[in-house]
Amino acid sequence: MKALEEKILSEGTVLPGSILKVGSFLNHQLDVDFLMEMGKEICRLFSGREINKILTIETSGIAIAIACAAEMHVPVVFAKKNKTGNLSGDVYSADIHSYTHGNDYKAVVSCDYLGKDDKVLIIDDFLANGKAIEGLISILGQAGSTLVGVCCAVEKGFQGGGDSLRARGIDVKSLAVIDSMSDTSITFRAQ
């Protein structure tokens, strides 16, 4: 998505440790009109596919998941990090290592909201080494739901997670794929 690549170039900053900061529009301040455009683009990329639910993970996946769901008219389920007092009953869960924060956490989804009849698109803001997405795929497996595909706003292609999922036959589409980045330049993969 050309407009997203341009926005990353104009507003993004590269921090040490291959962290791309896009807090001005994607994960601290949210440019909601632009998010809705991204939602439309995801809807277009997966048009013709039967999807009745979107799965994402808190926190920063929620915004783009809602933008896409508003266009597809399907509900969003977001995995919670660690179990809270508000999440009673049976849950599906997966252990995930966070590259950005350098810690491990448990992603949890209530069994009430995913089941055998669900045909699910996984959405997240970032795809780097793919650990969060793999956790969500494991949760879909526990629920007996069908994985339709994966769509992320920004894929860090050089960290390999997206290509490793594609090699397993999973339909992974990203709105922008970064092949390399430094504090002076960002190179996108041609799509």
Added chain:
Amino acid sequence: MKALEEKILSEGTVLPGSILKVGSFLNHQLDVDFLMEMGKEICRLFSGREINKILTIETSGIAIAIACAAEMHVPVVFAKKNKTGNLSGDVYSADIHSYTHGNDYKAVVSCDYLGKDDKVLIIDDFLANGKAIEGLISILGQAGSTLVGVCCAVEKGFQGGGDSLRARGIDVKSLAVIDSMSDTSITFRAQ
């Protein structure tokens, strides 16, 4: 908002400790079409007021904030709980006690995304004792931004936070106000 009251009655469950579980549509699974309707209603309630930004707090305030922002065509800023490696530079912050989780946390907003020219509507999913909202108001004060008003989806009127803010002259509107609840009944305040 009558449709919200009906949805709370049909899908909500009251857990011990005056916790209202609305995970089927508001804070675990998200009924996005219904959220967009709530966003339109908030936009209607504050029509004629000059608002150029929405402030909320992660996680479950984000969904309804986006729904409203999509209608108002303004950006959302969400306060983060505790500071992460991804949030560099100067921040505004407030210490908040969570009633639901029984712990204290720090809400943080980067100084890049709030300033003197901002006219801000605060949005959240729940308003109980009002501690989270007071933290966000403190952050607006630090930024020199103007507080236009506060809108929450569900106010637990019996916990007093909303009325205490109103007594300070703050324009607080909630889509549904619960005056009392037990595991067998929920009574709404007439609006």
